[in-house]
């Protein structure tokens with residue numbers, strides 16, 4: 005069926021614009037944010053497989069490598085740590101609220117087509133084409149629709165990557181963004197060879213001793229601030245080192261702290277180099293917008309899961325911590 009452009013909805017036009025831009029590229033660089041997560045890595049890899057199927061050349065990059073519990077993703081070994089120097093015409097960002105979230109500070113993308121695919125509410129629409137939908141549960145949900153629009157069959161590698169992303173951003177199908185549409189997509193991905201139990205096994209079922217030691221430290225350092233109604237924990241660089249853990253090993257601990265019923269939200273501060281990374285979590289029924297709190301600290305994110313970065317060092321003092 006041929007349809008006139010005027011009769012198409014805005015979303016359909018978005019699909020058309022983003023697809024034409026990507027599918028006409030000779031070499032596309034796919035990039036996720038620094039210290040990528042299951043959603044944006046999964047979205048990037050699923051997109052890579054789909055474009056491969058179309059006979060198109062791509063390079064996937066993510067600064068900071070891939071967490072242990074995501075190394076099972078098909079295609080993960082092809083992810084590079086730095087973008088190519090030349091010979092590419094398009095850059096697609098996955099889950100980056102702004103271009104600098106890629107973490108590649110001096111990356112010159114002048115003259116390239118910039119495509120921005122994301123579901124963060126505070127995305128800055130920095131692309132030439134912005135495929136941003138804050139109502140989507142995951143970047144992978146958006147990429148799923150794109151791949152369907154391209155008429156690329158959902159292969160097993162695509163299905164595993166997309167389902168992992170949706171699993172990641174719905175907290176294993178437990179969060180408020182787990183709606184009927186998400187479950188329908190998940191069911192289709194399972195029909196194409198992905199398995200929730202297998203993903204869950206890799207995702208939650210493999211905890212290194214070093215990670216559990218870091219969690220133990222975070223739990224030991226936990227406090228309740230009754231004024232702010234916040235449960236928080238702060239883990240110093242030395243404590244992480246003692247545990248033999250990376251800052252990324254504390255991923256998920258903020259959600260655990262947030263289960264304290266008296267707390268409206270949780271906060272975890274951890275050191276990464278000369279930066280302090282803060283994670284904030286809440287639940288729908290608690291009525292707090294943690295993205296708004298993160299924004300006051302120069303960060304951002306979602307209403308129930310947000311983060312920020314501060315320059316400085318966490319130091320332990322006699323009666324607590326200070327940031328220097």
Ligand SMILES: [Mn+2]
Pocket residue numbers: 043044099123141142143173
């Ligand atoms: Mn996401």
